[in-house]
Amino acid sequence: MAPSGGRATLRPGYNVVAADGPVLRRLFEALLYPDPRDAEALPRANAGPAGAPMRAGLTLVGDDRVTYRLVRDFAAGCQLHRFDAERRAFALVSQDLAEIRELFRSSVGVPTPGRLSALLALSAAELPSRQGTGELSRAPARAALSPDQARRRIAQLEAELVQARAAEALQERVDALQARLAAAGEGLRGGDRIREGLERALAARGELDGAARAAAALGDAEAKLSLYERASARRAEVLARTAAERSSLDEVDARGAPGAPWRAAPFWGAGAAGVALAIAGAAAAAAGSELRHAALLAVPAFGTAAWFAWDWIGRLEAWERAARRRRVVDDWERKAVDSFERDAAEVRAAIAAAGVPGVAELREAVGRVADADAVVAEWRRRMAEWQASPEAIEAAAERQRLEAELRQAEGRLAEQVGGFTRDPQSIESELRRLEADAKGSGGAAPAPLPRATPAPGGDPLRALLERAGAELGAAPAALARGLSGRASQALAGLSFQRLQALAVDDRVQLAVQTGGRAAPVASLPPADRDLVYLALKLALLEQALAGGKAVAILDEAFGGLSDGARRFAARLLKQLARPGQVLHATADPAFREAADHAA
The missing domain is CATH 3.40.50.300 (P-loop containing nucleotide triphosphate hydrolases)
Structure with missing residues (x-):
């Protein structure tokens, strides 16, 4: 609008x-604080017809993050619409000026x-x-200067005026150089955008320094990670097999060592039967009885006892073999774990250096390092191309020249002017006053002049x-x-x-x-x-x-x-x-x- x-x-x-500032101010106040008499304070456009209606509109986003649109015809009325995000259209809120003012104050945030x-x-x-x-008080009387004092003061003011004009000229040159320097900087905006992109790429690459160091320590990172995964699989297989072996050995250990045969009744029963049969057969043979043949039954009786003893020996040897097997399993597991630790030490150090939890994350981080390096290389290529372009070389040279001129002008300003100077207009005003005093009453003190009429406030x-x-x-x-x-x-x-x-x-x-x-x-x-x-x-x-x-x-x-x-x-x-x-x-x-x- x-x-x-x-x-x-x-x-x-x-x-x-x-x-026009005052007109724009009145227009904004008429839109933000609508009142029926606003049309009286607004001038019509010079190019518009005398009887043409005055209309204005304002679209703004309130503190409630809702978009409002106010359309006002200063002769016919006013409408406030709110944007409906679901319908993607403006919906009428109110046509009452007082209600609109209150809504602007409470919801929109109009001061x-x-x-x-x-x-x-x-x-x-x-x-x-x-x-x-x-101020309602009168100004204090100014002490009159003697003719000699007035001449000396006029000479001082003339010298100060020369210095002030020189300072003003130098300041104008400094301002002009600053404006030209700002314009020259526009030609380097493309390089600034490339430089910002390179800085962002370097910052993103810097976040991956740990992964980059880990990848450099591994050398062929992909091969080392694949070897680590195979070694990890072999270790897992060995641990599974040793766990199964230990399970079976634990069952043997749970049964315990086999008991001695002489602690079992069948062994002694078979042995006693064999002895009894042998004695009975010997006695029958001495008596010439046919029962002497019963002594032959002592052989299977003694064989049965021997079978019990032989079975115990077999079970004892099996139990001793289980103990030896446990030692073999433990040694096999230890060798497999030691071999894995040797093979995985380099990869584990890389995981710790990269600050990632595992191999999959390390492989992903190494891939991001390669991508980040490619992005940095691309931005550096663009920067090199831009720096080698004639436009950039010319703009950089122009900026350096303007900066040198600006430093020289600022140095001259500081050297010739010093701390501060008054503006030439105030010095000329004082000179005119002194010259008028010198031509006036010959040094008589002027009567104190009243201050200007104060504002109502x-x-x-x-x-x-x-x-x-x-x-x-x-x-x-x-x-x-x-x-x-x-x-x-x-x-x-x-x-x-x-x-x-x-x-x-x-x-x-x-x-x-x-x-x-x-x-x-x-x-x-x-x-x-x-x-x-x-x-x-x-x-x-x-x-x-x-x-x-x-x-x-x-x-x-x-x-x-x-x-x-x-x-x-x-x-x-x-x-x-x-x-x-x-x-x-x-x-x-x-x-x-x-x-x-x-x-």
Whole structure:
């Protein structure tokens, strides 16, 4: 959208729009805080017909991460739509202005008008020089200079003016060189992208250093890993067979050693039967009886006893063979395990070096190392090709030349100017005043002049701190102390180190260091009070945008600054816009060159 018709897409970061700042501000307020009387405050586009209706639209993403679209006809009405992700279409939410305002505040996250004015907006109309000094007291009388003192002071000011003009010229050259250096850097963006890709590839390769060292230690990693897997399979087979052997041997051990035959009744029974038969046969033979043949039965009886003894001997030998077999199995298992440990030691060391749990993971890591090496080689090839291209060589040479010129210009600026100088306009103003005094009443002290009429809100600086403190829930003095660090940095940059060290007391009286001494801000020239106001407002903008999801709106508040100060302000705005979004309505090239997006 645009105030004079058309459309502008605003993105996160620093956006510069070539539009009328106050009109754009009023248009945004009419969309964010819709009111039936908004049409009265909006000017019509110059190219449009007198009776044409005024329409505007705004699409934004709220704090609830929902996309809203507001379409407003300032004569007919207003419609708020919400994007339905399931239907992939916008659905009507409300047409009531009050309901839309409340929805914007509660769900979308639109700041209140007071917060927008105090923390998230900056316009040229806010500057103290546009509102008066804000002091009701009269200015202190200035001591008159004698003619000799006036001549000496005029001579000093003329010398200071020469130095200030030289400093301004050198600063303009430094700013121009910085702009050219930034433009020359655009030609090296391709190399920066390649360099970033190479750095990412090297970082990814660095994460695989352990696996790379392991692969280097193995030599032929694939062959070693295959050998390890075969050795592991052989070890598993041996362990399975030895486990089966031990199981059978354990069964033999469970039965125990065979008992001696003389401890068994059958052995003694057979032996006793043989003895009895032998004795009976001998007695029958002596008596001449036919029963002498019974002695022959002693032979099988004694054979039976011998058979029992022989069976015991066989079982005893089998039991002793089982014990020897256990020793053989243990020795076989030990040799198999020792052989595996020798074969697997190298691979296990590689697994430990790579920090992986097993062989499969090590093989995968070694493969990733090869892939990462190929990616690094490809990025290095691209970098070599880019560095050898004529465009890159020319851009690098141009940047080196500009950097050398910039260092020389900055050195001359530091050597000729020194610490800081006032701007030529303020020196010329003081010269004109002294010359007018010299032509006037001959040195009589002028009557004290009243200050300019204060703005209705009082001192603009104090009013700013009071409004911001009310929004942030802090006392104005405490808020100013919290902002003094960042505000002092901004003030030093905007004034080229002429105004430094912003301080505040408990009565919210501001003071700055200038010329080596503290000076009340109320006694500064209007242009310097504007710088203090801008520094404080920039510090507030940075604090308000730091949380993200906030939008700041600015106009030509920096138009009265020098080119160097405007470029410094542009860099500062780009920096503080990173967490959120800054919309700056200006056509100044200094800001458009620094912007993330221009419309």
